Amino acid sequence: MKLSLVFPPILGLLFLSCLASATNSHQNTFIHCLVNHSQPSHPITSSIFTPNNSSFSSVLNDYVRNLRFNTSTTRKPYLIITALHVSHIQASIICAKQHNLQMKIRSGGHDYEGVSYVAEVPFFILDMFNLRSIQVDVENETAWVQTGAQLGELYYRINEKSKVHGFPAGVCPTVGVGGHLSGGGYGNMMRKYGLSVDNIIDAQIIDVNGRLLDRKSMGEDLFWAIKGGGGASFGVVLSYKIKLVKVPKIVTVFQIRKTLDQNASDIVYNWQHVAPTIDNDLFIRLIIDVVNVTQNATNNGAKTIRATFISLFLGDSKTLVSLMNEKFPQLGLKESDCIETSWLQSVLFWTNIDITTPVEILLNRKPQSLVNYLKRKSDYVKEPISSKGLEGIWKKMIELEDAILYFNPYGGKMAEISSTDTPFPHRAGNLWKVQYQANWNKAGKDVADHYIGLTRKLHRYMTPFVSKNPREAFFNYKDLDLGINHNGKNSYAEGRVYGVEYFKDNFDRLVEIKTKVDPDNFFRNEQSIPTLPHRKN
Structure with missing residues (x-):
């Protein structure tokens, strides 16, 4: 038992020594913090990718879905953490706060403005793609899905258990669950069943203090906020419990x-x-x-x-x-x-994939088109x-x-x-x-x-x-033309410009919740929910 407790930190020190000659001291200090705050039973070292790692570029580029944000002049992350365990997320939050680094959270990389993987300031990426378990409970017509999963995987796993159940979310199978659900994602069953967020009944989130919370422990306000208000403004959403809906066999x-x-x-x-x-x-x-x-x-x-x-x-x-x-x-x-088909095969049709293609293609995490x-x-x-x-x-x-x-x-x-x-x-x-x-x-x-x-x-x-006063916009169709938040002393004023277009009167409630759960605005990006102006940003 003693060996199992001591061995991972030794591995961590070896890992640090290998990096020492290739990275600066600040980076080493940050990595040292991550290692110290990860659980010995779940070492974080294999999840850390620095620019000196031969796999860094492929890990970064695998989930870039807009080439505008993958050029030679695009600022690259300080490092990438491909979390394998909840403790890796907790360590990332704790150490980012200590070292004043901006954290970008990426699930599928489909953010239209690259907000989940680029920044104008030093930053690192917390990449969720390894956290993609899906547990379907047909008897209770529910499923727990981690935010690193993609929609195609979710649909396939539901269909594996039941041919008469589905979920009303997007038609692109490589979209990540995290951004899609937290931003109010929709699909071609929304006129029947509403949005994805209208069918969420529980969630797990890691807050700014590193606590793992569910619906009961986070409270109804925060639970409301992460069902369409963008999870990345409030914490790191680990998983959602969704309500399955009925679909016909044909x-x-x-x-x-x-x-x-x-x-x-x-x-x-x-x-x-x-x-x-x-x-x-x-x-x-x-x-x-x-x-x-x-x-x-x-x-x-x-x-x-x-x-x-x-x-x-x-x-x-x-x-x-x-x-x-x-x-x-x-x-x-x-x-x-x-064309009469199954609900699962209809996903192929809507993605311009030959409908006779084996449905296992939905498990492919790479887009079928360029x-x-x-x-x-x-x-x-x-x-x-x-x-x-x-x-x-x-x-x-x-x-x-x-x-x-x-x-x-x-x-x-x-x-x-x-x-x-x-x-x-x-x-x-x-x-x-x-x-x-x-x-x-x-x-x-x-x-x-x-x-x-x-x-x-x-x-x-x-x-x-189109609509007026405000001219409304859809949050998951991220558009930086509507305004950019520099997260400084004018954060609230900047955030209100795009916030009212995305959320209308709900923006005020989102700001109040944000101010309560993340008063120092740790979870921030170019279009995040700001805190109230009288609070420190």
Whole structure:
């Protein structure tokens, strides 16, 4: 027994001695602190990666999902801690406070602005990818899922235990559970079951004092805050207990594309009246992009608008076609357009993976498509857009050419849940959410400025058609154009600018909770929840 207690610290000292010649004394001191505060039964040394480690770059880059934040000039972390045990998280918090280092918490790396893995000040990454256990309890229709797991893994493990259960979260299988759930992530069952956060019933979090808390011990205020207010402002969320939802054995999916000469304008006009009000079992996403007109003698190189309707229906194709013929005949859906499949395989369809692919592909933690440079923005629409308004949007998009719009319909369960039930406030009164996209695959500041500029120009053009006072935005579509918090003496004023757009009136409650649980603002980033101004930041 004595050997088991003494041996890990010896390993830690050997580890330190190997690093001594390659790292500066401050780094060694920080690592020494980590080793001293980790449990002998769970040594932290194998979880620490410094820039001198041959695996450092691969560990850093494996979960970078936006190449804008992986350039030669991007500030790199001081080190990366790939936590294997809760004690590693506790040691990271304690030592970061002692050494005044900023800690960035990463689960899947899908933060659109790279906030989980870049900073303008010296920082380190607490990477959660090793903490990804999933325990499904079909009898009680619940599951515990650690925040380092990805959505594809969660869906696969649920399906392993039950073919008639699922979870209403995102359609991208490599998105990390931690950021997705804590920020109010949504999916194509939200009109039926609400958001992911509407189906969380417990959680585990490590607070600023290193305590491991569950819902009972953290209290209802903090539990409320980490269900849509962004967990990284309040602590390190280790796991969530979620409520599983019922799905039929057979669901139906379809994708239909229409261009302007195929009556896309009229179909889109009708979509906005139908999609938020139709049966809650049906979700119809609309994607608008610019494509080439079919080449011919008179239209060589001309551009047009393409509208893509992609859908999930919790039922069979015959029922779906009957419903669509009654409510949305303009689309002209036929049974031959539909694919009947399982709920799990529908995830493949929505991710543009061949639906016949073995579902084990959902366990692959690397994205199936190439990681690109990207920019995202968001908006909310509360009133239908006139035909003339749509025509103006088409004209602007053709002018910009490479900007894309995603429209995600609300209504259903989303309109039934109070705007204060969780920090996510965008409920009744919203017809759909807009996502602005630009994607590119060439490096360089000029190229990036061009594509980022496209999203800003389209966002500006859309001003008359979207919410006002405030102009609402979705927290999980992180957008630093809305404001950046430098976490200094003006932290509250800076935070309020973007905070009200993301959280509306819920921002004030989030600030009060933040001030109570993290008064010195240890858990901070470029768009975190600030403390009240009379408290020290």
